[in-house]
Amino acid sequence: MSAARNVAAIVQKEWRHYFGSPIAWVALFVWTMLFGIFFYFAFSFFVQRSAMSAQHMEMGGGPAMSLNDWVIAPVLQNMSVVALFIVPMLTMRLFAEEKRQGTIELLATSPLTDLQIVLGKFLAACGLYALMIVAGLANLALVWHYATVNPEWKPVLTGALALLLFGGSFIAMGLFVSTLTRNQIVAAILSFCLFLGMWTLGWADDPMGGPAGKVVAYLGATTHLEQMLKGVLALKDLVFYLSLITFGLFLAHQSVESQRWRA
């Protein structure tokens, strides 16, 4: 009971910082703008192609193109790249700023556990990130409004979930990095490098390669994105992201706790 109240208090405070500073607004602006641009290009490309394939149809060939495959999935895929750049913005100040301002002393001497602090900060960043996803998805309302054949909504949901889990695991890792320094910029740069590293692991998947490459690729942050964007919700993908999130939070918690012992 009181644990949930403490976490909620931290979440609320972090949102106050996000929206009281330009961070949340810049993140929302960049995210929705890029979402709109990607959506626009994917959609015009789709319209072009479907006009072409309609001509083919008259000549008797080709299946109808799916909005899910040609517009929604690619846009969400692109947004995962954007997340790579935006998440460090959301996580850099979470602990670094508290340490610089000395307010970590307030949190640490209040009847809160370290876990409640870590969870509160994680959920706050995830909440803002989820809001960004929802704001981006508003573009799709146009599709539902105008398309003669509506796209399927289930792949949209799994796609959004994929984006959320993917970003969530970055947020957990970024949170950990933020506990390591009192300088926000350092935290942002380190997180970005870490995310990039996690990203590139996925490239190790070489069809001709041995099992080692497969294992490394399995750990890549993007490897588990593809199926979900296509609308396939596999347990192993969920488990992968959830364990990555747990791992990040665990590291952050250990780091906060151990710094008190070493301090």
Next chain:
Amino acid sequence: MKSPAALFCVSEDPKNTMIEVENLTKRYGRTTAVDGISFRVHKGEILGFLGPNGAGKTTTMRVLTCYLPPTEGTARVAGYDVFEAPLEVKRRVGYLPETPPLYPDMEVVEYLDFCAKIKGVPAPLRGARIDEAVGKVRLGDERRKLIGRLSKGFRQRVGLAQAIIHNPDVLILDEPTAGLDPKQIIETRELIKGLGGEHTVVLSTHILPEVSMTCGRVVIINRGRVVAEDTPANLTQRLKGAAALKLEVRGPREAVLDTVRAVPGVLSARALPGEGAAVELEVDVEQGGDVRADLARAVVRGGYDLLELQRMGMSLEEIFLHLTTTDAAVAEGAPSVEAVH
């Protein structure tokens, strides 16, 4: 709310002892910041923690507020061990660190509301507690301002309001008057005095007059050790040794000195270097009896004019200097602080 941590309530005298520190040691790597200190603070008392910078005051306070774990020894607040039951201790302690832990992008009231929440003030009481804290530290006109726009003095008050927001049994204030202007310092001292009685207060400072003005008892620490512990008045008394008097007399220097030395009870007298008709004398006299009347009579009878006669009590400042300077002498076997105890 009953928590399992309540089992750790083991203090023998829970009514009177609020803080109990026993043989507390804190090491950072190879340096020892606090070296086996022990003291007790009774309920409602204001204890001054006095020592030069780097003496270990902040470290001790951080252990008491569960910010740092002790390396050795124990500290109990309101009967709860800081190591075994930190949440119970934190619930009962209000802490103002050296730099007030403030969020500059928050409004005063907003910040206090957050503090009240994380310190477990129930929602229905929160508004009243905030009003009370704001009233006590006189922040009324600033309650809607952004903390980042407040002056240093007001920030310190917000920090203090934060410490008392959950009406804690114990208040721990780390240099609460540092960096304030004289008027603010006086106000803060008054405020702290007002908090004693209801709360148990431990405050640290390296400014000496502060202790004699606000505290009922002083613990002087130096290099991580307690070097003295008493009331400010007793400390002065104990360290006096010989009482000193200061005289200003008009007359020939040597003759005046001889007259003064002849008075029974006078241990020694010396003239301060100076020109002119008047001689300034420092006179050491025996403790106990009062020789001032005899001195005055002797001077006047000798045909000299007595211009001034003043008792010089040793101020806490001198004691402090004495303590910290003779502390090094202890090791060399010189007459020491230990003799004073």
